Amino acid sequence: MKEVWIVAAGAVTAAGGDLETTWRTLLAGKTAIRRVDRFPTQGYRSEWGALVPDLIPQGRRSLVQTLMDRVLDQVAVAVPEETLLITATTKAGIDNLERRRKGEEADPEDILPAHLGRRAAERLGLLREPFNLSAACASSTVAVAQGASLIGAGWAEAVLILGLDVVTEFVFSGFSALQILSPFPCRPFDRDRAGLTVGEGGAYLFLMEGRKAAKGGFAPLAKVIGCGVSNDAHHITAPDREGRGLIRAVEGALQSAGVKKEEVAGISAHGTGTIHNDAMELTAFRQVFGEKGPPLYSAKGCIGHTFGAAGGIEIALATKILASGLLPPTQGFLNPEKGAEGKVSAQAREIPGPYVLVTNSGFGGINAAVLLQRV
Amino acid sequence: MAVLITGIGWVNGAGAGQGRERPFRFLQAEGPIQIPTGEVLSFPLLRFGRMDTYSRLGVAAIGLALKDAGLLEWSDVREISVVASTVYGCLETDEAYYETVLPQGGKLASPHLFSHTLSNTFLGEGAIQFGLSGAAFVLHEPALKGTGALHLAFLAVGQGERPAALAGVCDSGPRPHLGLAGRTRAGALFFVLQQEGKNVRPPYGSLTRERDRLYFNGEEILDLFRLAETCATNNG
Numbered sequence: 379m380k381e382v383w384i385v386a387a388g389a390v391t392a393a394g395g396d397l398e399t400t401w402r403t404l405l406a407g408k409t410a411i412r413r414v415d416r417f418p419t420q421g422y423r424s425e426w427g428a429l430v431p432d433l434i435p436q437g438r439r440s441l442v443q444t445l446m447d448r449v450l451d452q453v454a455v456a457v458p459e460e461t462l463l464i465t466a467t468t469k470a471g472i473d474n475l476e477r478r479r480k481g482e483e484a485d486p487e488d489i490l491p492a493h494l495g496r497r498a499a500e501r502l503g504l505l506r507e508p509f510n511l512s513a514a515c516a517s518s519t520v521a522v523a524q525g526a527s528l529i530g531a532g533w534a535e536a537v538l539i540l541g542l543d544v545v546t547e548f549v550f551s552g553f554s555a556l557q558i559l560s561p562f563p564c565r566p567f568d569r570d571r572a573g574l575t576v577g578e579g580g581a582y583l584f585l586m587e588g589r590k591a592a593k594g595g596f597a598p599l600a601k602v603i604g605c606g607v608s609n610d611a612h613h614i615t616a617p618d619r620e621g622r623g624l625i626r627a628v629e630g631a632l633q634s635a636g637v638k639k640e641e642v643a644g645i646s647a648h649g650t651g652t653i654h655n656d657a658m659e660l661t662a663f664r665q666v667f668g669e670k671g672p673p674l675y676s677a678k679g680c681i682g683h684t685f686g687a688a689g690g691i692e693i694a695l696a697t698k699i700l701a702s703g704l705l706p707p708t709q710g711f712l713n714p715e716k717g718a719e720g721k722v723s724a725q726a727r728e729i730p731g732p733y734v735l736v737t738n739s740g741f742g743g744i745n746a747a748v749l750l751q752r753v
Numbered sequence: 754m755a756v757l758i759t760g761i762g763w764v765n766g767a768g769a770g771q772g773r774e775r776p777f778r779f780l781q782a783e784g785p786i787q788i789p790t791g792e793v794l795s796f797p798l799l800r801f802g803r804m805d806t807y808s809r810l811g812v813a814a815i816g817l818a819l820k821d822a823g824l825l826e827w828s829d830v831r832e833i834s835v836v837a838s839t840v841y842g843c844l845e846t847d848e849a850y851y852e853t854v855l856p857q858g859g860k861l862a863s864p865h866l867f868s869h870t871l872s873n874t875f876l877g878e879g880a881i882q883f884g885l886s887g888a889a890f891v892l893h894e895p896a897l898k899g900t901g902a903l904h905l906a907f908l909a910v911g912q913g914e915r916p917a918a919l920a921g922v923c924d925s926g927p928r929p930h931l932g933l934a935g936r937t938r939a940g941a942l943f944f945v946l947q948q949e950g951k952n953v954r955p956p957y958g959s960l961t962r963e964r965d966r967l968y969f970n971g972e973e974i975l976d977l978f979r980l981a982e983t984c985a986t987n988n989g
């Protein structure tokens with residue numbers, strides 16, 4: 379199999395207009411979660427969200443297009459025209475459905491997820507037909523796994539992943555109706571957690587085949603050395619309490635990388651702050667790594683749950699973890715859930731070793747794990 | 754590693770069926786969509802009546818494809834992946850859900866409908882019904898050819914990552930007022946891909962890939978609809 383390098387990465391989140399600022403905010407233990415003022419929240423279970431400052435729709439365009447433009451502004455490398463673009467989103471421009479239903483002018487094309495890729499490919503001058511990948515809150519992570527598979531098999535030499543999702547009343551109301559919005563800013567892996575906090579953001583990850591990248595003068599931020607994707611086959615919205623799907627995904631990533639479980643230095647967990655997700659993850663990690671296990675953290679106490687963009691942002695942040703040797707604090711974590719003692723911390727920690735695992739799970743029972751190696 | 758097509762399942766305006774059934778009515782989809790009943794499917798589907806139209810189309814076609822391949826029965830979950838292409842995804846359900854949000858400031862928002870406002874939810878339904886534990890995700894395409902899903906399913910099976918995978922298309926179409934209609938017909942069509950030697954039923958033929966293009970028995974695949982017709986003709 380060919381080597382897969384991440385040669386460039388960027389992000390826009392509520393915690394920062396670029397990856398570096400987001401990373402510093404995360405590392406400092408600060409949160410970007412604020413009261414939501416984009417729409418009325420009185421009818422809902424929560425009033426909290428992590429919204430990108432000053433993000434407003436441009437004319438008839440969806441909010442997600444504005445966000446995409448901000449992410450693309452950060453693409454700091456010349457992307458070859460033969461690059462395959464994979465966008466990853468759950469709801470794309472669903473805000474334009476809301477606007478049209480309220481009688482406002484809004485372009486219906488933006489509602490369709492495939493439209494994101496078409497616009498981005500045009501802007502970047504890419505020749506290959508892009509597609510959008512949707513796998514709920516693991517969309518970006520699965521997109522990275524697919525991109526790495528395509529490069530590994532020699533089917534592509536360069537893949538650009540673009541993960542994006544915005545906070546809309548559509549999504550906010552849905553999670554409220556499912557009773558999984560936290561009435562206070564989320565507290566991943568805390569025993570007093572009460573749900574998730576919505577967030578919005580976007581990330582890009584530019585993957586290249588190692589030799590092609592080296593030849594083109596690109597330096598790797600990290601290597602993608604293993605991926606695993608699986609389905610719980612259990613429930614469409616609730617995770618398998620035994621974590622069997624996540625276990626299969628993590629074991630798949632370790633196996634494909636040829637890395638022993640003891641070698642994993644740290645985990646960027648999904649850590650939504652919902653009762654069942656966090657408990658499931660702790661169960662799965664204990665099953666795979668044993669009682670001691672590597673330290674883990676969740677970014678969602680800082681940037682909220684960014685849905686389809688979550689994996690992209692968290693993998694971009696993981697390149698920073700590898701570069702710095704620091705696992706960020708989990709914002710909102712005070713009292714450890716059973717099984718999180720000694721593994722999750724409100725403080726940044728040094729992590730030895732060159733391997734970091736990133737995992738995400740989502741509705742429809744999907745789980746994805748990506749193993750990264752420091753270069 | 755040779756990759757075989759071993760099963761086909763479909764649902765559209767012509768009804769519902771498997772690739773080996775005769776007559777093969779798949780391309781006669783003139784009328785409105787017909788959601789198959791349990792009698793037509795001849796296998797049980799839990800909560801089928803509670804699913805949205807998009808999910809019912811997809812789940813039924815996945816079940817029919819597995820049945821056609823002789824893979825319907827299961828006891829332990831199987832490492833089978835599903836990749837589906839779509840244009841509209843669950844847009845029809847999105848609208849139905851949002852109509853529950855509009856009155857009373859969202860207090861009446863339907864959690865059941867919301868849980869089906871992700872394009873990949875129906876794959877989770879399919880995974881539960883048929884014990885599929887492989888990767889399951891949806892590709893959104895501007896126009897529905899379905900070849901993107903076929904490429905990725907072929908990659909998973911051909912590289913030995915999975916013993917089998919389903920690739921297909923699924924769409925229920927948007928309501929007309931959005932001005933987005935007409936890019937594809939409502940319906941679902943799925944193919945079962947298996948590694949050679951792992952199949953339990955005789956294959957329709959084999960898939961190969963050359964210079965970024967997929968071929969079925971040496972003939973280039975332009976879209977999944979014509980592939981279904983070719984497979985059925987081959988199986989005479």
